[in-house]
Amino acid sequence: MSKPKILIARAVFPEVVARLEEYFEVESNQADETWSKAELAARLRDKAGAFTTGGDRIDAGVLAVCPGLKICANMAVGYNNFDLDAMTAAGVLATNAPDVLTETTADFGFALMMATARRITESEHYLRAGQWTKWRYDMFSGSDIHGATLGILGMGRIGQGIAKRGALGFGMKVIYHNRSRLDAALEAECQASYVSKEELLKTADHLVLVLPYSPASHHAIGAAELALMKPTATLVNIARGGIVDDAALAAALKDKRIAAAGLDVFEGEPLVHPDLLDVPNVVLTPHIASATIPTRLAMANLAADNLIAFFTGKKPLTPLNPAVLAIK
């Protein structure tokens, strides 16, 4: 019997490609070429499955020319690159890669918050530029993490991981806002108190964004929200570009309406708003929150597991639209 055809849309660990080749006829993009949407659709046209990453958009336009496509397995927990409604309507299963990246991403969120509050990269640039000629009592003074109020917008698994690091490791007071409030046991475990979004913005010393991107969360942090924050506060975005209005943030940083920001994700990435590149009080990283080799490997293997399970008649591990399975 011939093997089902799949596309691996981006370069990925060779051992994961080899694993998939045991089950599938694989076309892979190990050269990591940048494909337009039309090129991606053309390569998917004769495929039954796709291994995608967060930058590979699967929507009605792509689906319309890929009638044989049955499953797209995302190597990411976020799946705003999928038009889930269109996929469900077309009977295409979507899967994501949750859980395996939770602790690594929470580590990074915490690291970015600390780097932002303590001005790590700004001071390193100063040193590397040869500007450090003498010590001064107030040079690069930042704000404390220990004992400060940590605000978390989006209290899923990664948000909870950050809350625990803050409360248990650094004695922070943790407040959060989320679409739905956590149950009492989980709140106690995270030592976190639920507050309104307005109170979160007004009270947090360090605000970390970990909510999923959707039309509802587009520009959840814009000029009006930034205006509510303390002038001493810091903002960290490890969620998705588009949740923050980057132009409004750059203006707030320039005018010191908030103290500093740390950004791992950007509107229109890999492009970065030029105004953000011009302000010193922002730490910028290229979407690396889940980037440790064991975690990225686990994410890739989970996407592969979903493809293998689906095509060998087993239940995929992390389906996003399981109704599609019920129909089949």
Ligand code: 8YV
């Ligand atoms: C990925 C991410 O590295 O999992 C997510 O949602 O944002 C990152 O961990 C990226 O999306 C690549 O797929």
